[in-house]
Amino acid sequence: MEDYLDPINSVGMPELTDSGVALEFLLTTKTGIRNLSIALTETASPALQKIMKTQLDVMIELYFEVSELMLKKDWLKPYDLEAQKELDIKSAENAISIAQLDLFPKSMNRKGMFPTPPKN
Numbered sequence: 001m002e003d004y005l006d007p008i009n010s011v012g013m014p015e016l017t018d019s020g021v022a023l024e025f026l027l028t029t030k031t032g033i034r035n036l037s038i039a040l041t042e043t044a045s046p047a048l049q050k051i052m053k054t055q056l057d058v059m060i061e062l063y064f065e066v067s068e069l070m071l072k073k074d075w076l077k078p079y080d081l082e083a084q085k086e087l088d089i090k091s092a093e094n095a096i097s098i099a100q101l102d103l104f105p106k107s108m109n110r111k112g113m114f115p116t117p118p119k120n
Contacts, residue, residue, distance in 0.1 A: 033060060036056050
């Protein structure tokens with residue numbers, strides 16, 4: 001990607017953003033399940049244990065909902081490691097491409113790049 005301000009470079013970006021957010025949400029939920037499980041085993045209060053068990057059930061259900069969404073959208077392929085590897089490589093290449101963008105280009109003039117010129 002040469003110019004992030006060029007509208008042509010935004011093609012496909014919502015899908016990439018959605019899949020990235022979903023993956024981050026899935027990983028965060030998984031970490032929350034792990035932390036809550038540890039906390040549950042170290043809690044002595046029966047009232048607090050009950051609350052934590054309820055939260056744990058909710059988080060597990062959320063994890064499965066997010067993973068099912070990602071499977072349905074082909075953002076996650078846990079049963080096809082070669083295809084998942086290709087997705088991971090594509091994501092890494094996109095991240096590298098974004099990291100290499102010149103965020104402060106010398107010319108910020110975008111006149112003529114849109115279907116109708118701006119009115120003065």
